[in-house]
Amino acid sequence: MQNSTLKWIYLIVLSIIWGSSFILIKKGLVGLTPIQLGTLRILFTAFFLLLIGWKSLRTIKKAEWKWIIISGVLGTGLPVFLFAYAETEIDSAIAAILNSSVPLLTLLLGLLIFGVSFLKRQLIGVLIGLGGATALILIGASINPSQNYWYALLVICASVMYALNVNIIKRYMQDIPAIAIATGNFIFLIPPAIILLIYSDFFNAELLETQEVQISVGYIVILALFGTAMAKVMFNKLVQISSPVFASSVTYLMPIISVTWGVLDGEKFTLWQLAASLVIIGGVYLVNKRTKTT
Template identity: 30%
Template sequence: MAGRFGIAARFVALAVVWGSSFLSIKVGLQGLSPAQVALARVAFGALALAVVLAARRRPLPRDPALWGHLAVVSVLLCAAPFLLFSWAEQYVSSGLASIFNATTPLLTVVFAAAALPAERLTAPRVAGLLLGFAGVLTLVGVWQGVDLSHQLTAQLACLGATTCYGAAFVYLRRFVSPRGADPVVVAFGQTASATVLLALPASAIAVQPMHLTAAVVLSVLALGVLGTGLAYVWNTAVVSSWGAAHASSVTYLTPVVGVVLGVLVLHEPVHWNEPAGAVLVVLGILASHGKLAPGAASSSRSSPLRGDGPARG
């Protein structure tokens, strides 16, 4: 019983930490530039994972090819999306960013269909993608016309970030997972590589003056240590205990947490099309994974792709 309670507590912690990542980004931007937020995020995440690895006495991989793959993953799963989300939240609410983040599983399906022969598009997946696309159009509010403002560009940046996530999860499955590396080691490798990649151009992209208040510092620490570091460890435990498909259901909770925190903490307004679009996106995810079909409950464990990467902040 205690073990099951512990796993459930980790699952809830994942939903809260990943859902609150967008609030942490928004608060961090009050004193830091987008590039500074992204760099601090991966650096603190790598530091937290390094402590975990040291405590568990896990050696780092010596395979140069694996480090090469992790460098690619670090761009797709950390450096690029973290920069894009941080830049985007200068112009859109944290709640809306969290809803866009929920499109990650749909974009993963698209990349998987293109790159993995076993994950071809089926009728349920096509229906799910269409539902999800309708949800995105609802979020953007296309009936209002196309306004090439910072807000629309920021929404496209959020979609760019989730596109990176989708490509990263498929790349992980194809090139990293078959090597059998420890998941926490993989997480450390990608965050450490992302730290190096973002630190190299820091003199050009992260030179703005910093205004470090207690709220800014605590938000960035939570974003890095918890959301980008320890959350990987918790997710590994949940996947091992519950299975990949059930663990990935955290995807459905993170936008709820993100929107609620944005309203309660930052008093962000919520427009009707945002929850409506979120519902369509979630229905699209369920449909693309065959969970709206009769008998879906008995087959929900079948596809390993579904658990490759719950949507993160």
């Protein structure tokens, strides 16, 4: 299958998988702390990837391992905890919509750090998108006074890390197999995850026997297998066969899925929030819109 067709298939499948991840995080937090959720997500994912990708590690050159480690920290290691903490205070749908700023941040960081060229229209799109994100935070804070919307900044921080990771994969890991990148990412996350899990009191016998914790762990197993392990490999491949901005565009299809799950779960979503979300998507559209160039 040609890359021009394959990249769209990856984009749609990833939007469904990652769009469902936010509600799984929310359900996981019912019986787990953010630290427990993040560490279990890392460890389960590492287990799945090592089963299928151990041999692929041989394809990584010694000089490339530093980028593998950096990519692991930025693309998974820190964001899993930031999203978990964010969703203790803000709705899962809002977290997903704010995460749609990744394409805008990818372009902005590509320009500032990686020397990627841009069009005036794309800069306007970045400003519009960031304005929409700001409006979404302020509107959410006004209609959900019981929620602490300062936690929305954790989603923005995670989105910046995702944007950096996309640029790093495209610039420095273009020739490494996608499965090798994903597996290598998690090799170095296993030790700190085990240490954090031990100190989080997760192995308390009384805690593990509760049905609430057991169900939450089940949600994280699903999240790790599909939302992290499988999706991580697909996303790495998508970056390699397309552009960083196109690959990160998955984040503005995800809210369609996440908002649907959120509304079904009883989350509030007003017309003003819809308007702010459309502003963000409009900004991303301007960033990605093709134009004829000479």
